[in-house]
Amino acid sequence: MDQKKFCIVGNWKMNADASEALAIVSKSLSYKTLLEKYDRLITAVLCPPFPFINLVKDMSLGMKISVGAQDCHDQEQGAFTGDVSARMLASLGCTHVIIGHSERRRFHQETNQQISQKIQVSLKNNLIPIICIGETEEEKNQGQTFRVLARQLEECLPQEKLAGKSFVIAYEPVWAIGSGKIPQNKEILDIHHYIYQYLLKFFKTQLFAVIYGGSVKPENAGGISSIKLVDGLLVGGASLKADLFFDIIQKAYASRA
């Protein structure tokens, strides 16, 4: 199998103000050489809130770090007050966009159908969608994990539109997000294997990555990164401190180099 670049995404969620955002990126600048050294193996992506995309983009110019967004609207443009389009993001230099995060599904009632539409509009604008799927604690306890994932994959992925495009699936067990709990390595392996089996029916392995998210910290980053079929990490809380985020990147690199 081709060696895929390991993709580490920082999701700031709705945190930081302008001066804090500036402080995080300023601190990140001290890791410029490290990112250059790791570039062969690692793709790093920062997804700040919309108002800070420009700031992060400008400040990280010349650094081997990509900038993405946490969401986009499902339509190209129009009378959608307060919303942000994939086209706007692309025009700011974003390369990635997180779609269907469980917090969007939960607090904004996003459906799989809307997520599918968002994926299409992001592809049309040459953004790489980072598509989040995952089961809740209740679904896990009821032994529904694989059924839930299958349904999300089936309903969210616009197969014909995704063919030939790069995309990322982020497996994020909802119960692991922000909780400090993570699945056993074997569970992550089994689930990533399941997702791979599903994707390989339709897509070429070089074009997709399956990454893990949920309570990733420097302490567990090396272990999770060394699990087969884990192609990257989606990091929430720990991406708000540059030292922690880059520690995670270093641990991931060390476990893969």
Ligand code: PGA
């Ligand atoms: P966490 O969040 O790392 O804070 O658990 C992950 C995510 O929601 O993307």
